[in-house]
Amino acid sequence: MRPLAVLTGIILGSCFSIFVGLLVVVLLYWLNAEYDYISRDIPLLLGHSGIFFGLTLLAAAGLWSQVKDSAWRWYAQAALWAALAATVVYYWPD
Numbered sequence: 001m002r003p004l005a006v007l008t009g010i011i012l013g014s015c016f017s018i019f020v021g022l023l024v025v026v027l028l029y030w031l032n033a034e035y036d037y038i039s040r041d042i043p044l045l046l047g048h049s050g051i052f053f054g055l056t057l058l059a060a061a062g063l064w065s066q067v068k069d070s071a072w073r074w075y076a077q078a079a080l081w082a083a084l085a086a087t088v089v090y091y092w093p094d
Helices: 003-031 042-067 073-091
Strands: none
Touching: 003 042, 003 073, 042 073
């Protein structure tokens, strides 16, 4: 397996685990939504879950294209790395 495919697989696993972890937190917040300070955070958590769901899809496409040696693999990798860079910039503390 190529080193870029291994790195893409690591990114895929990391993004997927963050996505699932955020969904579990959303579920727990939803179960305790009677508290105002918890229910206000649910839309924000869903937005963050959506960001990592998108990264998971891009990483899966990038890994699939690397493993299958597709002609569009460099486009998938470029999209993944651009989205990953945008996510880092978004979450970087000021």
